[in-house]
Amino acid sequence: MTADAAAAALGVARFDARQNSRFEDLADDEREPAELGEWERIVQLLADAPPGTGYDPDTGDVVRAELAADNAAAAREAELREAVQIAVHAYELQALRELGALEQAEPREGDEAVRLELTRRAGGYVQDDVDTWLARNLATHRGHYRGPAAGLLTPPVLAYAALLAELRRLVPNAGIDELAFAARLTTTEPEAAGDLAKLLTHARPAR
Template identity: 70%
Template sequence: MDAGAVAAALEEARFDARQNSRHEDLGDDVRGRAELAEWERLTQLLADAAPGTVYAPEADDVVRAELAAAAAAAAREAELREAARIAARADELQALRELGTLEQTEPRHGDEAVRDELTRRAGSYVQVDVDAWFAYALAARLGHYRDPAAREDAAGLLPAPVLAHAALLAELARLVPGVGVDQLAFAARLAQADPAATAQLADFLVRVPACAEGSPA
């Protein structure tokens, strides 16, 4: 908008304000007064600018500040909603643990943050059963881990012992089809004791079938 268009809008807003002042039910028109004040501000803004300046909202410091405040408020609201979701899911998983049915539950998108919440509630102590649940779900590709993208994301969301545990479980299950989870409890202990060595062992086991096939009879 150029100065002429802004001036015309200001006069229209002033006319509306005068008209509203004559009606008792419109005398307290907050929105109308706000619009009038805004047009007055824009008129002064262009009056202070160089001749021929055209008003552009993206160059208006007041508009930019309002948009930034709105974006910050929206981000804060999203954070609060996410925190509430995490807390509710943590309550749910805790209840399943107490019932002894956690292992029968499939993980969902965002459960990595729920793991962090459960760890925080426990005073930062490692939740062995929860970590084992994540490792098994990741190895067996359960729940949202069926999606390759979710498995890739897990590498940056889960701690090294859980990832190493999952990798070792996956290779042991491949080498010994049908092996029971209860038979692989040692994998969790190895991963907790030395996640780097456990991950190296999992990488080594990847090559075992090829080495076996190529070995002399």
């Protein structure tokens, strides 16, 4: 994560904190201060580091230290830790989206839960660009998706990934943007797109 991305994520976190402070049921959310404090620490860390230094949220220990100080039961502590990590990663992806750099994000474990968190923050509306990013990663076996890791991905995302993988196999030289129609098809007719992907498995590339 770059200093610009971290600063953008901090801005999103501060905006959310201001918005949530207006609602009584959200004002006492114990996760928010930990998330905001973590982003402030990351921004300061990168500001003090040599230019070009990056940061990987997975290596940070502040969230774990804060949760370790919690006197709640072990099960609650683990649940809270996971929630914070999901929220931090959601802020990271949101910051990259605002920078127009989502495609640069390396997929990793927990992306499926982050997708649900971003959808929740959007009031339940599906984030098409995030679904497209996930489907492309799954179709190209990138990062976390080098192995079987479908997890909580929805049928349209799975259908898009399957169809995209088969189209890329049949037309290896096609650019990813040339196959954008597959996303539209799977959004409106996920079952039909899945059936088409299965049918294409029997096709052979032209020689």
